Amino acid sequence: MKKSTKLVKLGRDPLKQKGFINPGIYKGSTMIFKNFKEYLHDINRKDDDSRLYGIKSNPSQKELEVAISTLYRAKDTVIAPTGMASIIIPFFAFLNSGDEVLINDSVYGPTRIFCNDIIKRLGIKIKYFHPTQNIKNFKKLITKKTKLIYLESPGTATFDIIDIPFITKIAKKLNIPTVIDNTWASPIFCDPIKLGINVIIDAGTKYINGHSDVLIGFISSDKKHYKKIRSTIKTLGIIPGSEEVYLALRGLPTLELRLKQIEKNALEMATKLKKHPLIEDVFHPALSHTINHNIWKRDFTGSSGLFSFSMKKHYSNKMIERFYKKLKIFKIGYSWGGFDSLITFPQIDKRIIKEKKYTGNLIRLYCGLEDSEDQIKDIMNALKIF
Numbered sequence: 001m002k003k004s005t006k007l008v009k010l011g012r013d014p015l016k017q018k019g020f021i022n023p024g025i026y027k028g029s030t031m032i033f034k035n036f037k038e039y040l041h042d043i044n045r046k047d048d049d050s051r052l053y054g055i056k057s058n059p060s061q062k063e064l065e066v067a068i069s070t071l072y073r074a075k076d077t078v079i080a081p082t083g084m085a086s087i088i089i090p091f092f093a094f095l096n097s098g099d100e101v102l103i104n105d106s107v108y109g110p111t112r113i114f115c116n117d118i119i120k121r122l123g124i125k126i127k128y129f130h131p132t133q134n135i136k137n138f139k140k141l142i143t144k145k146t147k148l149i150y151l152e153s154p155g156t157a158t159f160d161i162i163d164i165p166f167i168t169k170i171a172k173k174l175n176i177p178t179v180i181d182n183t184w185a186s187p188i189f190c191d192p193i194k195l196g197i198n199v200i201i202d203a204g205t206k207y208i209n210g211h212s213d214v215l216i217g218f219i220s221s222d223k224k225h226y227k228k229i230r231s232t233i234k235t236l237g238i239i240p241g242s243e244e245v246y247l248a249l250r251g252l253p254t255l256e257l258r259l260k261q262i263e264k265n266a267l268e269m270a271t272k273l274k275k276h277p278l279i280e281d282v283f284h285p286a287l288s289h290t291i292n293h294n295i296w297k298r299d300f301t302g303s304s305g306l307f308s309f310s311m312k313k314h315y316s317n318k319m320i321e322r323f324y325k326k327l328k329i330f331k332i333g334y335s336w337g338g339f340d341s342l343i344t345f346p347q348i349d350k351r352i353i354k355e356k357k358y359t360g361n362l363i364r365l366y367c368g369l370e371d372s373e374d375q376i377k378d379i380m381n382a383l384k385i386f
């Protein structure tokens with residue numbers, strides 16, 4: 001079955017849903033056992049998932065878990081109330097005091113804050129590495145204490161592509177679990193399991209829901225690691241809201257359709273910006289001049305709506321405000337993945353490894369579902385103020 005067919009059918013079974021196309025919403029903390037025998041059976045089971053308790057299971061949550069596992073070809077998926085809440089789970093599942101974790105320096109800002117503020121406090125050492133430079137020496141960063149490798153590709157704000165199979169091959173030999181934040185690509189454009197990844201994070205807040213009205217996160221794992229992930233999230237009592245689960249399920253049938261259009265819109269914009277005389281560089285992995293473009297081509301089947309570009313000169317906030325005021329379509333907003341186009345002005349000064357990647361202002365665009373010509377006109381018109 002092709003992906004687009006799967007997306008329409010997954011997570012919904014009209015026969016179980018009194019004939020309705022979409023599943024119901026199950027709300028509640030309490031589930032009633034059929035009889036005393038069932039209760040005894042439940043007490044004696046080791047399988048967390050089987051217990052009749054709101055935190056442990058919910059029918060529509062189960063449907064969504066199976067749907068995301070199918071899309072990611074994972075053994076199991078658990079769901080968190082935000083993408084950020086899903087990011088923290090592998091750290092708690094795999095790390096103990098005294099361990100070390102390797103993370104690419106271009107990681108999502110709040111992941112860095114979580115590591116620096118909480119994980120470090122637990123006596124765990126965090127080692128950041130550059131996503132593209134000196135990657136041949138990656139093995140040298142690993143010690144006996146390295147118990148987790150956490151990746152995000154493309155990285156936040158600068159969209160650097162990591163050679164994932166190169167890293168997972170090393171990790172597999174040394175029995176170190178690998179995690180990737182795959183939110184940018186979603187299951188439509190990247191198959192992390194095929195690249196050797198063990199655990200996949202997807203902030204469903206973005207593309208899977210796709211309508212900017214839900215916060216939700218997924219953690220999909222392979223056979224070897226799913227039990228630790230599932231027991232950690234359940235022990236922490238982390239579950240998603242039932243309406244959010246319903247809305248994420250509702251996002252699935254249109255996921256590929258939305259992403260294909262978003263991909264086209266963003267690529268057209270990036271190509272146009274690359275030729276603009278005021279622009280120094282465009283950081284979009286599908287553009288052939290970018291570092292590791294060939295690796296992106298090998299490992300991804302498409303590109304999504306989020307990328308950035310740098311100006312040749314550095315302009316003051318006053319000038320940037322004038323530029324922004326000209327925009328009619330692109331609005332300032334962080335959480336991408338919906339239908340609306342967004343713009344932000346990222347800071348990357350928290351990175352450990354300093355590099356001169358660009359000269360002027362860094363501008364991040366998210367191309368949504370408006371007409372591509374209108375999106376391009378909007379940005380080109382605003383750039384005239386410089």
Ligand SMILES: Cc1ncc(COP(=O)(O)O)c(C=O)c1O
Pocket residue numbers: 082083084085108152156181183184203204205206215216217334335336
């Ligand atoms: C790459 C990436 N991962 C995770 C998240 C976190 O998702 P959420 O907003 O649901 O916490 C974001 C949010 O911007 C993101 O960009």
